[in-house]
Amino acid sequence: MLSTAFGLTFWGVLIFYGAALYAVTPNARTTGAFFRGEDNNGREARQWALTASIFISWIFAKSVTNAANLGASYGIVGGLAYATYWLSIPLAGFVIYYLRRSTGATSLVGFLTGKYGRAAALAFTAAILIRLYNEVWSNTAVVGGYYGPVGSPEFIGAALLFTAATLFYSIKGGLRGSIVTDVIQAAVFVVFLAAVLLLVLPKHGVANLLSVGEFKLAAGMDLLWVAGLQILSYPFHDPVLTDRGFITEEKAMLKAFILAGVGGFFAILVFSFVGIDARLSGLAVGGNAPAAVAQALGVGALFVMTVLMIAAAGSTLDSTFASLSKIVAQELPAIAGRQPPVSALRYGTVAMVVIAVLGNLPMIAGAEILAATTLSGTMVMGLAPVFLLQCGVGYSPWSFHLSFWPGLLLGVLLAIGWIPAAWAIGEGKYALLLGTNFYGLLICTTGYLLPALLRRWRGMPVAQSASA
Numbered sequence: 001m002l003s004t005a006f007g008l009t010f011w012g013v014l015i016f017y018g019a020a021l022y023a024v025t026p027n028a029r030t031t032g033a034f035f036r037g038e039d040n041n042g043r044e045a046r047q048w049a050l051t052a053s054i055f056i057s058w059i060f061a062k063s064v065t066n067a068a069n070l071g072a073s074y075g076i077v078g079g080l081a082y083a084t085y086w087l088s089i090p091l092a093g094f095v096i097y098y099l100r101r102s103t104g105a106t107s108l109v110g111f112l113t114g115k116y117g118r119a120a121a122l123a124f125t126a127a128i129l130i131r132l133y134n135e136v137w138s139n140t141a142v143v144g145g146y147y148g149p150v151g152s153p154e155f156i157g158a159a160l161l162f163t164a165a166t167l168f169y170s171i172k173g174g175l176r177g178s179i180v181t182d183v184i185q186a187a188v189f190v191v192f193l194a195a196v197l198l199l200v201l202p203k204h205g206v207a208n209l210l211s212v213g214e215f216k217l218a219a220g221m222d223l224l225w226v227a228g229l230q231i232l233s234y235p236f237h238d239p240v241l242t243d244r245g246f247i248t249e250e251k252a253m254l255k256a257f258i259l260a261g262v263g264g265f266f267a268i269l270v271f272s273f274v275g276i277d278a279r280l281s282g283l284a285v286g287g288n289a290p291a292a293v294a295q296a297l298g299v300g301a302l303f304v305m306t307v308l309m310i311a312a313a314g315s316t317l318d319s320t321f322a323s324l325s326k327i328v329a330q331e332l333p334a335i336a337g338r339q340p341p342v343s344a345l346r347y348g349t350v351a352m353v354v355i356a357v358l359g360n361l362p363m364i365a366g367a368e369i370l371a372a373t374t375l376s377g378t379m380v381m382g383l384a385p386v387f388l389l390q391c392g393v394g395y396s397p398w399s400f401h402l403s404f405w406p407g408l409l410l411g412v413l414l415a416i417g418w419i420p421a422a423w424a425i426g427e428g429k430y431a432l433l434l435g436t437n438f439y440g441l442l443i444c445t446t447g448y449l450l451p452a453l454l455r456r457w458r459g460m461p462v463a464q465s466a467s468a
Helices: 004-024 031-036 047-057 061-074 076-103 108-116 118-144 153-204 206-211 221-230 239-246 250-281 289-297 299-335 344-358 361-365 372-379 383-388 397-415 431-457
Strands: none
Touching: 004 153, 004 299, 031 153, 031 299, 031 344, 047 153, 047 239, 047 250, 047 299, 061 076, 061 118, 061 250, 061 289, 061 299, 076 108, 076 206, 076 221, 076 239, 076 250, 076 383, 108 118, 108 299, 108 397, 118 153, 118 239, 118 299, 118 344, 118 361, 118 372, 118 397, 153 206, 153 250, 153 299, 153 344, 153 361, 206 250, 221 372, 221 431, 239 250, 239 299, 250 289, 289 299, 299 344, 372 397, 372 431, 383 397, 383 431, 397 431
């Protein structure tokens, strides 16, 4: 499809990406830098850097692809539905702000241990480890898709080269390096997003793009309602986001979360215009609207789209490595009641290498990526009452388990097709997903409140939280 010279340029971008970011990544050799994003003098990240980091870390490569695909399927309704997920960032900011101010929490795992016990913290950690594992292959697969068909040597080779490039600078910089490179990746993303829009908008005009779609339940509104329900729980199982809620002063953190969430909402919404353009142009998107539009516009547009995806995927992948290293080296020992090992940096580095290797196995096997958001959001619906209603109960392990596990079970049943059709709300593609999330959230909330209601009915005092 591409000339040899232009094809080599595509591969050169990957090599340049890795070399350039390795060069600018600071060498984080202290636990404060590697796990908390401090500089060499122990100073926390600045608000503007944190804002850029949160913004680009949540602009996953698979997410912009999903946004464009939904735009192609449902017009502006699809883009609005998917962009709604980004409103969970401000919500998470407000919750973390409250937890830090009211309980003195220094991490979500620490809060859960004090409020619901070690078993709850361990179950939560297992859930986020699964999410981090999925973040690896789902983002590397998107990058690979711009170099060749799924499963081809070009596809796998590009994905693995991209993984290696990101891994090398992540090992060097940890969370500090992730934040520094996020600022660069955010700038690259914004510039290339503007370039993409300049290629798309003049063809049809903003008014025509906004007019595509119907605000009906069967025309994408069911997914919008799903997003509205899932944002109540979705952000809390993403350590890429929540880790950044504990590394700066509370008010600066909250402002960064609000700005990043609003910015992400509009970035995803306008990127759905790419899919709407494909719909208006009658293109067959084949599960990847951005690539289809870029190929239709020529090799120059394809190059621009490839760079944009590399920036989006790289910011997520390096944050994934940083979050996993912290879990393995610091949070799992804390759950076990032990101090982090003296060689925490070594444990964190080994964890990065392991997930880089194992995390790409589904990509090599050709796993699908587009259902990741909605299914994982369903499985963790039980986290909504755990964090949003925590002030209404004291120390209550049963509250966590009666909320978390029913949600996880419903998510699994939905994934394997065992949710009864009677649960569907509406007749659209996401009718059953909407019903499962709506009724499931009611079940999880009831389970969460049940232990406290039983204690009050029996006249028992509300148990106080353990140390936060």
